[in-house]
Amino acid sequence: MQQAHRTVVLSIAMATLAAAVIWGCYPKPVGPIGPTGKKLTWAAMDKDQRRVHMRNAVLPRAAAIFQQWRPQRYGTVDCDLCHGRGAAAGIFDMPTDHLPRLSGEMLLGPELEKHPETTRLKLDRLVPEISDALGVKRFSLITRRGFGCYSCHLGPTGPLFGN
Numbered sequence: 001m002q003q004a005h006r007t008v009v010l011s012i013a014m015a016t017l018a019a020a021v022i023w024g025c026y027p028k029p030v031g032p033i034g035p036t037g038k039k040l041t042w043a044a045m046d047k048d049q050r051r052v053h054m055r056n057a058v059l060p061r062a063a064a065i066f067q068q069w070r071p072q073r074y075g076t077v078d079c080d081l082c083h084g085r086g087a088a089a090g091i092f093d094m095p096t097d098h099l100p101r102l103s104g105e106m107l108l109g110p111e112l113e114k115h116p117e118t119t120r121l122k123l124d125r126l127v128p129e130i131s132d133a134l135g136v137k138r139f140s141l142i143t144r145r146g147f148g149c150y151s152c153h154l155g156p157t158g159p160l161f162g163n
């Protein structure tokens, strides 16, 4: 009994530790070296550094994903793929009206029904790769925060989930 109890306590402690390690990793330093000699996180970068990071780290990965999916349609992509016409004017606010508004349903029922292919592509590749490129935590159903669909798309009446 004593032994079993200790095992339970130990495994809870281990799980908590593992969670702390996983959660503790974000945000990741993915940018250029900052004033303290350490690499900057996405949040700490200024607008010029963000532009450069988008060009070097985000655009190539997004381009590869979209081109593999529909080479005809996404043969050449640039900043306006996600930022729309604002990109040319230096407006990079996200989420953006340039992309279709999504339903706002957390479990993506309508999206999976109407656009199963693009929704799977986003879930399996785009969200993981872009959140990784930005060094930010992925959307979690528990916290309802993190990088996900609504980091790029608006909901029916505006931004959702802390975006």
Ligand code: HEC
Pocket (backbone or CB within 6 Å): 047, 050, 051, 052, 054, 055, 058, 059, 062, 078, 079, 080, 081, 082, 083, 092, 093, 094, 130, 151, 152
């Ligand atoms: C695959 C989609 C995608 C592409 C392509 C893309 N961006 Fe972004 N961009 C985003 C997202 C998403 C954010 C918001 C990230 C966040 O803060 O959560 C963002 C944010 C930015 C910001 C920061 C805006 C702010 O308010 O601080 C800048 C600047 C920017 N992008 C520039 C660019 C440039 C320049 C290009 C082309 C080289 C580009 N982006 C291509 C998705 C994209």
Ligand code: HEC
Pocket (backbone or CB within 6 Å): 081, 082, 099, 100, 102, 108, 111, 115, 118, 119, 122, 123, 126, 127, 130, 148, 149, 150, 151, 152, 153
């Ligand atoms: C990094 C930005 C980004 C993220 C994150 C993102 N999308 Fe998109 N989404 C896009 C872009 C870019 C397009 C294509 C726009 C175009 O072709 O002009 C798009 C298009 C779509 C479309 C329209 C497809 C069509 O053929 O009309 C749907 C539906 C969609 N996304 C759903 C989702 C869902 C669901 C998620 C989350 C699982 C998601 N998106 C995450 C950028 C994003």
